[in-house]
Amino acid sequence: MTQNQPIKALENSINDMVTVKLKDQRIFRGRLTRCDMIMNLTLADAEEIDEEQVKAKYGEVLIRGNNILWIQIPES
Amino acid sequence: MTQNQPIKALENSINDMVTVKLKDQRIFRGRLTRCDMIMNLTLADAEEIDEEQVKAKYGEVLIRGNNILWIQIPES
Amino acid sequence: MTQNQPIKALENSINDMVTVKLKDQRIFRGRLTRCDMIMNLTLADAEEIDEEQVKAKYGEVLIRGNNILWIQIPES
Amino acid sequence: MTQNQPIKALENSINDMVTVKLKDQRIFRGRLTRCDMIMNLTLADAEEIDEEQVKAKYGEVLIRGNNILWIQIPES
Amino acid sequence: MTQNQPIKALENSINDMVTVKLKDQRIFRGRLTRCDMIMNLTLADAEEIDEEQVKAKYGEVLIRGNNILWIQIPES
Amino acid sequence: MTQNQPIKALENSINDMVTVKLKDQRIFRGRLTRCDMIMNLTLADAEEIDEEQVKAKYGEVLIRGNNILWIQIPES
Amino acid sequence: MTQNQPIKALENSINDMVTVKLKDQRIFRGRLTRCDMIMNLTLADAEEIDEEQVKAKYGEVLIRGNNILWIQIPES
Numbered sequence: 001m002t003q004n005q006p007i008k009a010l011e012n013s014i015n016d017m018v019t020v021k022l023k024d025q026r027i028f029r030g031r032l033t034r035c036d037m038i039m040n041l042t043l044a045d046a047e048e049i050d051e052e053q054v055k056a057k058y059g060e061v062l063i064r065g066n067n068i069l070w071i072q073i074p075e076s
Numbered sequence: 077m078t079q080n081q082p083i084k085a086l087e088n089s090i091n092d093m094v095t096v097k098l099k100d101q102r103i104f105r106g107r108l109t110r111c112d113m114i115m116n117l118t119l120a121d122a123e124e125i126d127e128e129q130v131k132a133k134y135g136e137v138l139i140r141g142n143n144i145l146w147i148q149i150p151e152s
Numbered sequence: 153m154t155q156n157q158p159i160k161a162l163e164n165s166i167n168d169m170v171t172v173k174l175k176d177q178r179i180f181r182g183r184l185t186r187c188d189m190i191m192n193l194t195l196a197d198a199e200e201i202d203e204e205q206v207k208a209k210y211g212e213v214l215i216r217g218n219n220i221l222w223i224q225i226p227e228s
Numbered sequence: 229m230t231q232n233q234p235i236k237a238l239e240n241s242i243n244d245m246v247t248v249k250l251k252d253q254r255i256f257r258g259r260l261t262r263c264d265m266i267m268n269l270t271l272a273d274a275e276e277i278d279e280e281q282v283k284a285k286y287g288e289v290l291i292r293g294n295n296i297l298w299i300q301i302p303e304s
Numbered sequence: 305m306t307q308n309q310p311i312k313a314l315e316n317s318i319n320d321m322v323t324v325k326l327k328d329q330r331i332f333r334g335r336l337t338r339c340d341m342i343m344n345l346t347l348a349d350a351e352e353i354d355e356e357q358v359k360a361k362y363g364e365v366l367i368r369g370n371n372i373l374w375i376q377i378p379e380s
Numbered sequence: 381m382t383q384n385q386p387i388k389a390l391e392n393s394i395n396d397m398v399t400v401k402l403k404d405q406r407i408f409r410g411r412l413t414r415c416d417m418i419m420n421l422t423l424a425d426a427e428e429i430d431e432e433q434v435k436a437k438y439g440e441v442l443i444r445g446n447n448i449l450w451i452q453i454p455e456s
Numbered sequence: 457m458t459q460n461q462p463i464k465a466l467e468n469s470i471n472d473m474v475t476v477k478l479k480d481q482r483i484f485r486g487r488l489t490r491c492d493m494i495m496n497l498t499l500a501d502a503e504e505i506d507e508e509q510v511k512a513k514y515g516e517v518l519i520r521g522n523n524i525l526w527i528q529i530p531e532s
Contacts (some may be wrong), residue, residue, distance in 0.1 A: 001077070005490060006120070006490045007492070007496065008490070009489075009490055010493075011517055014080075017495075017508055025480065026145075030137075034081060034084070035082065036078050036082055040083065041082055043086045043493050044151065046148075057150045058095075059148065060148070060150065061147065061148050062082055062146060062147045062149055063524055064145060068520050069523050070478075070523075071517070073498075073517070073518055074516065075500065075515045075516045093221065099221075100221060104222070109228075110156050110158045116158040117158055118225075120227065134224045135225075136226065136227045138161055138162055139222045139225050140220050140221060142218070143175070143222075176253065178297075182267070185235055186232050186234045186236070191293050193234055194265065211303045212300070212301050212302065212304060213298050214237055214238055214298060215297070216267055216293070216298065218294070246355045250373060251327075252329065260309050261313075264311070270377075272379065286323075287377075287378070288313070288376070288378065288380060289374050289375065290375045291379070292343055292369070294370070295373050318384075328403070328405065329448060330449075336398050338384050340385055344387065345386055346453075348455065362399075363454070364389070364454065364456060365452050366450060367449070368445070368450065394460075404481065413465075413532075414462045415462065420463065421461040422529075438475075438528045438530050439528065439530070440528070440532060441526050442466055442527045444521070444525060447526075
């Protein structure tokens with residue numbers, strides 16, 4: 001996987017805080033602990049956010065890549 | 077499958093209690109007994125939860141991976 | 153297919169009564185007579201259930217796997 | 229394709245009357261004349277049924293498999 | 305492609321008038337001029353029909369196969 | 381790619397004005413400048429049309445093929 | 457990848473400002489920093505736009521290709 005691949009930007013964010021928007025409009029925020037080529041990923045200390053409020057805390061969450069709209073990652 | 081793959085985190089949760097959110101917004105809670113690479117999984121002692129209430133109990137349930145939004149797993 | 157594959161749990165349920173929830177929220181109940189790796193399956197003596205009432209009886213039904221949310225199977 | 233494959237049950241129904249439920253909740257009834265592995269199929273003397281009334285007659289219809297929820301087939 | 309494949313029935317309808325129902329419930333009617341294995345097709349003299357009225361005329365239209373629900377073809 | 385392939389009709393329309401209907405019911409009109417086998421395409425001088433009014437002008441637009449319902453092309 | 461491929465037009469836009477429309481009707485605007493063959497891409501200085509107003513600023517965002525409707529790119 002070359003350096004200018006979008007997925008590489010996700011790999012570079014391992015251990016950073018990321019925000020994940022899902023197709024059902026829910027937002028998760030947490031520390032990225034794992035990811036793969038199809039954007040399956042795990043978050044530690046995951047929070048579900050609704051209208052900028054923390055709605056629930058989940059500890060560790062595995063999110064299925066095909067339901068992700070976008071991921072906010074730290075600026076490179 | 078290397079240790080930092082998201083699916084590996086699911087495999088590590090076999091025999092643990094997990095919470096599964098489906099695309100239709102239903103939530104299942106149960107003990108993870110089987111899983112595969114595309115997140116098909118079986119839960120023992122499965123409960124369907126709606127607005128934090130147990131809505132139904134199903135014994136053993138096979139959930140199709142492509143309909144899963146996220147899975148809460150024990151913290152590693 | 154190894155013993156801990158989720159699909160194996162479905163194969164083990166051949167000839168047992170199962171409950172199948174579809175993406176359109178309809179529920180089918182019947183005796184599992186055939187299944188394959190992508191969860192296509194046939195039910196004998198199939199009943200369509202709506203709000204815990206039998207809505208229709210279909211004899212034998214072939215259900216397309218990609219529309220299945222979950223399948224309740226006998227406890228192993 | 230072995231005898232216990234679900235698609236085999238469809239093949240066995242060639243020339244029989246079948247009922248096909250589509251994802252858009254429409255129902256077609258007709259004589260199955262052709263089918264393939266992904267459930268593409270053709271019906272002769274096809275009728276579209278809505279609330280148990282014949283809504284339209286189409287002669288021969290080719291239905292795309294990926295939009296099929298289930299198919300009622302003759303009991304084997 | 306053997307004679308009893310559903311797609312073969314579509315190929316046999318080249319130059320015939322067909323009616324195509326799309327997932328968004330729109331209906332196109334026109335002369336089938338091209339088709340492929342995944343039901344991509346072109347219609348000449350295409351009309352878009354809504355509630356049995358011609359809503360628009362498009363000349364030649366290329367329809368993407370994955371959005372097709374069903375195609376009415378001439379009886380074989 | 382043989383001459384009677386539907387995608388060939390799209391290739392033949394390079395540099396012609398085409399109208400593209402998307403799954404979200406939006407319509408784009410512009411000059412076709414590029415296309416590929418899965419109907420990804422670029423339009424120059426692209427206009428978004430809503431109820432037969434030009435709603436927006438975008439210059440050059442890349443449209444993802446999987447979201448296309450149909451494409452009106454010049455009559456061949 | 458030949459010069460007349462639609463994806464090539466996206467690659468040519470690296471470091472340019474682009475506008476991305478998603479399936480959920482949200483619009484992102486930012487500087488394209490990475491892209492791949494299935495339209496996964498990263499934007500720097502990304503802004504989410506709703507009814508022509510900047511609704512949120514995200515820094516760097518990774519957008520999953522399969523949820524993209526279209527991308528406005530600089531005229532070539």
